[in-house]
Amino acid sequence: MKKDSVLKTFLVAAALCVFCSILVSTSAVMLKPLQEANRKNDIKKNLLMACKLLDDPNISSEQLEKIYSERVTAKVVNIETGEYDSRDAESFDAVKAAKAPATSIQIPSSKDIARIKRRGKFVKIFLVDHPTSGKLIVLPAHGKGLWSTLWGFLAIGEDLKTIRGFGFYQHGETPGLGGEVDNLAWKKSWEGKQALDDALNPIVKVIKGRAKSDSTTEIDGLSGATLTSKGVSNLIHYWLGEHGFGAYLANLKRTGL
Numbered sequence: 001m002k003k004d005s006v007l008k009t010f011l012v013a014a015a016l017c018v019f020c021s022i023l024v025s026t027s028a029v030m031l032k033p034l035q036e037a038n039r040k041n042d043i044k045k046n047l048l049m050a051c052k053l054l055d056d057p058n059i060s061s062e063q064l065e066k067i068y069s070e071r072v073t074a075k076v077v078n079i080e081t082g083e084y085d086s087r088d089a090e091s092f093d094a095v096k097a098a099k100a101p102a103t104s105i106q107i108p109s110s111k112d113i114a115r116i117k118r119r120g121k122f123v124k125i126f127l128v129d130h131p132t133s134g135k136l137i138v139l140p141a142h143g144k145g146l147w148s149t150l151w152g153f154l155a156i157g158e159d160l161k162t163i164r165g166f167g168f169y170q171h172g173e174t175p176g177l178g179g180e181v182d183n184l185a186w187k188k189s190w191e192g193k194q195a196l197d198d199a200l201n202p203i204v205k206v207i208k209g210r211a212k213s214d215s216t217t218e219i220d221g222l223s224g225a226t227l228t229s230k231g232v233s234n235l236i237h238y239w240l241g242e243h244g245f246g247a248y249l250a251n252l253k254r255t256g257l
């Protein structure tokens with residue numbers, strides 16, 4: 001075959017394509033466990049940050065594991081009954097369970113204020129033993145903002161009312177607008193606010209504009225991001241409400257944390 005023939009050019013290009021695709025797919029397969037471990041660590045960091053057990057996200061995996069295992073107990077909750085389930089919480093993948101038809105339910109549109117369409121029948125929650133704030137319960141919450149689904153945690157105190165921390169670990173809102181959900185001052189403004197009233201109705205609310213200075217339930221709206229702000233308010237109301245953790249919270253009120 002001639003060195004500069006058309007056939008040879010095509011053969012070399014095809015061989016290069018095959019070689020590169022093998023290289024890319026091998027690295028993707030080999031890096032998958034590492035990516036998965038990093039993703040789990042990132043969620044744990046955000047959980048610890050939401051309940052004020054961690055300030056600096058740049059800690060080693062060993063330190064992270066140490067704080068997590070000393071302070072956090074994960075449990076699986078049956079959302080309908082509000083009771084704990086016996087399945088192993090650490091290995092339970094709540095996100096997967098929320099998608100699979102057998103382990104999830106369709107949310108009636110009239111109740112789907114978080115706009116997530118389906119939710120798991122079983123959800124993972126976290127009981128936290130905080131050195132200064134005492135016992136906390138950390139509830140996962142997710143729902144639609146403007147562009148994306150926001151995934152986060154809400155930490156509530158033993159009184160089942162007071163917010164002790166809040167934060168999202170994943171979203172795709174616009175940086176500087178809806179992305180201000182990650183603003184530290186804004187997240188801090190949630191602390192001390194009342195998430196629920198005595199009858200366990202969700203009362204904390206992100207309003208448009210500035211919250212009244214003496215309000216225990218209002219959170220400042222994010223400027224230029226009314227739709228994300230509304231989404232955040234709605235997703236918190238969904239997960240704290242009767243279709244979310246309502247039954248579980250009612251059980252906790254009877255039995256204590």
Ligand SMILES: Cc1cc2nc3c(=O)[nH]c(=O)nc-3n(C[C@H](O)[C@H](O)[C@H](O)COP(=O)(O)O)c2cc1C
Pocket residue numbers: 146147173174175177178179222223224225226227228229
């Ligand atoms: C490029 C672009 C990105 C935007 N990103 C967001 C966003 O992430 N969240 C949001 O609520 N609004 C976002 N908006 C603005 C919304 O379209 C809408 O105008 C806004 O939510 C209204 O908020 P305001 O009443 O506080 O101005 C974006 C607008 C543009 C043009």
